[in-house]
Amino acid sequence: MDIVANSDILFNILALIPIGVFWKDKDRKFLGANQMFLDYYGFTSVEDILGKTDEDMGWHIDPEPYRSIELRVINNGEIVKDVPGQCIVKGRVRDIRASKCPLKVNDTIIGLVGYFVDITEELAEKGRLSVLSMTDELTGVFNRRAYSEIVEKYAKQYEKDNTDFALYMIDLDDFKNVNDNYGHEFGNLVLKSLCKSLTTVAADNCVLFRYGGDEFVILHQIKDADEAVVMQKRIQKAIDAPRNIDGIHLSTKASIGCALYSETLYLTALIERADQNMYKMKKEHKASR
Structure with a gap:
């Protein structure tokens, strides 16, 4: 042998x-x-x-x-x-x-x-974690409650060693039309498909949350502002990719607002700035039609 x-x-x-x-x-x-x-x-x-x-x-x-x-x-x-x-x-x-x-x-x-x-x-x-309370039931990603807990860890890390992070506020454009034209059940399938794409982008150095409705948030530690710009483009590309959902070909678009913690130093100000930048992009999208 x-x-x-x-x-x-x-x-x-x-x-x-x-x-x-x-x-x-x-x-x-x-x-x-x-x-x-x-x-x-x-x-x-x-x-x-x-x-x-x-x-x-x-x-x-x-x-x-x-x-x-x-x-x-x-x-x-x-x-x-x-x-x-x-x-x-x-x-x-x-x-x-x-x-x-x-x-x-x-x-x-x-x-x-x-x-x-x-x-x-x-x-x-064992009851040490409340996974269900931190998870969005529809998409399986973290929910808004989880965001509130995890973003605090990012802020504490910044206070500890100045590791900056970006917050990307993502809001689907004209998602109401999808629900109106195809129904809410189909709209839910679109959200699931979108989360799958965003999870791929988030990979192992970003955390993804469903913030509410058709709004999503991604947290991303960065070395400089250029890194945030690159990530925002990757997020946009993933969202814009054509989708085939239940045999229906669909193009999804979203407005994305990015803000850096180092620019605000307060979590409320951080998400407000990201939200403002997101709505600014949304207005630009509407004006370009």
């Missing part, structure tokens, strides 16, 4: 286990991950993460606790187990529990190996 190489056994184990496994170098940059990890975050290839840190990926509102733990593992050889945390996954904040240990070659630490499990549903079952 042929002897199976240890590397082949390890490869198959990593492919089968139902937890996300990853490994990094001494600079905390990803060297690889298993398929479960990639599927969880929605990556099509490991190339999407290679050479990047958690901060580069932008999937933590506050990355410092995770950075601190990984440096302890790499610099001090510590093993950490079942550390609770949160990450942004496909436009939502998820609860996880992670374990990490040094990656050694000839007793020399060259990086770290870690794994995580998603515990969002587990916490919900």
Whole structure:
């Protein structure tokens, strides 16, 4: 009987286990991950993460606790187990529990190996989270109540280390006509389709909310204002993409208002400015018809 190489056994184990496994170098940059990890975050290839840190990926509102733990593992050889945390996954904040240990070659630490499990549903079952009260029943994305809670975390992170963030207020143009012409049930299908597109754009560094009716909000930590401009264009492109819903071809349009927290420093002023910018665009859309 042929002897199976240890590397082949390890490869198959990593492919089968139902937890996300990853490994990094001494600079905390990803060297690889298993398929479960990639599927969880929605990556099509490991190339999407290679050479990047958690901060580069932008999937933590506050990355410092995770950075601190990984440096302890790499610099001090510590093993950490079942550390609770949160990450942004496909436009939502998820609860996880992670374990990490040094990656050694000839007793020399060259990086770290870690794994995580998603515990969002587990916490919900124990009553520590009120998932249903934070979720929009129609679309499955976060609702306005969730926005009020999560935006506070973004503001606190700005106070902590000046990490700026953008708020994009999105309002569908002429959505009433869709409901009037095709019915509210069809209109609901349009909203679901739109959320699917916006979730793809939000990916793992933005959080998506249904703010009410045909209004949506996206929160996005940024390094500079140019990054917000690029994201707004991506959002617009995703919304404008042609849709085929129940055999009906439909074009959706939306007005988007963007505001930066650094420009206002107050959450009420932030959403008011985004709202004003959104209505300004809506007027421009109407004037151009």
